[in-house]
Amino acid sequence: MCWTCGADFLSPEGRNSGPKGHRARAKRGRHTQNLCACTPAIRYRKPSMISDTPLLTRLALHLPSRRTRLKVLHWGILPFFLWFMFADLDALRRMGPGWFQLHSINGLIFVTLALIWTGGHLRRGLASRPGPKLPPSARAIHPILHKALIWGLFLVALTGFGLGLTSAVLLRAGGVLPIAPPLNLPEAHTIVSWIHVYQFYALALIVGVHAAFHIWRHLRLRDNALRIMAPRALHRFL
Template sequence: MTARFKFPHRRSALKALHWSMVPLLIWFILVTPADVLPFGQAAFRIHSLLGLVFVTACLLWTADYLRRGLASRPGPKLPPWARRVHQGMHRALIWGLFGVALTGFLLGLTAPRLFMAGGILPVAPPLDLPRAHDLVGKVHIFEFYLLAALAGAHGLFHSGDTFICVTTR
């Protein structure tokens, strides 16, 4: 008799991915690389390793979306406008996650030296483009905080979807 490994159902895997990203998102909202640098290279490497985990999760989620589309469906009791908001918000979150990963790669590409994610993985070959690096850095930061705001709105939407269902009846 051979043992078979069964992967979890897609929705279960995505829920695990979703909830594992929440503490990472909160961490990156509260802690910047400049905050960890005073604690030494080891602290910076750990912060960078967490970034690598976050980016890997972002890319896995984007790949799943591109392959199979959205996994969630809006609740049947939601009014039509809330269903549209639900699906649009989920798409914006997935593409936003991908965008943060992409601009992170562009940061490494435009850098003056080789960036190593987590101290183990080269991000991109550095092209030493200081003006582009500054611009991409600003876009990356703006995009991340915009994504964080959208994630907060997403949480509020889901915490209030019961309210929306009850008040529209």
């Protein structure tokens, strides 16, 4: 039924309205249609998408696309990862409490971004698919590399929780958020600390292989792989 005048699409006046009629447009599966002779062509949206959906769902319709959000997440987490790769806790303590507080705040932001990325992957899977120019072996490697990166970030966050859980004192991320109730397990704390450090080294290896894989695609296969996640301002240099 037309939302404007109430004409039935299956009735003669509804079926024959518009230049080609509703039925012809429905067969083509377009997102635009003449609702009736009384209305111009407008973008089609189901009534439920406009009036019957919750407020949060309607707000989500106006958010940037998933790929845009992943670009922000991808490049937003990188500086924090580099910070933890090269930050020396002993040196930060000698530099003063402000620097150690900054380290703790960076940890809170890093873990938050890692959990957002993991949650998005669990909810919707990988956003990227192997490109048509990839050979079969590279097609098999493609999802493994991306999943290893996502789960590597999650495991780093998990062992960070383990550090708080096995600590003798209550640790607070960013000086505000309690990480976990301290159980005072010194031996377990030593083991978790060792795992946490080498997890970062393993994650750095995954990041390096991930970057090399996409650079190889971009230069060797010329499939513009770097443009997928690079900011638009850099596209003219790629």
